[in-house]
Amino acid sequence: QVQLVESGGGLVQSGGSLRLSCAASGRTFSSFARGWFRQAPGKEREFVAAINWSGGNTYYADSVKSRFTISRDNAKNTVYLQMNSLKPEDTAVYYCAAGWITIPQAMGVTTQYDFWGQGTQVTVSS
Secondary structure, eight states: OOEEEEEOOEEEETTOOEEEEEEEESSOOTTSEEEEEEEOTTSOOEEEEEEOTTSSOEEEOTTTTTTEEEEEETTTTEEEEEEOSOOGGGOEEEEEEEEOOOSGGGTTOGGGOOEEOOOEEEEEEO
């Protein structure tokens, strides 16, 4: 059974940091792109960051660029999202995903991802 399990969410003050992890089990995702998305109450799920299979290319939403960093450890089948300088508008449920994606333009598209985690709540207080 394939599973993606997020961890590391929580409550943090504005300006603080959190590190999310997403551990995969049931199969290896070393050849898959990995992504992070988020969904705030009443809003659509939106792209946050993605990383290609090797970790050599990363992609970010403009709203998080220079504050968030995505990375991966293929030996651990895990992807990370380091979030710094957090703002109240970053409050959302964060989801990790995996997909067989080879073109940069598709990295931010939710329908390109085949596997999803259950999500972890991130709350940033002002």
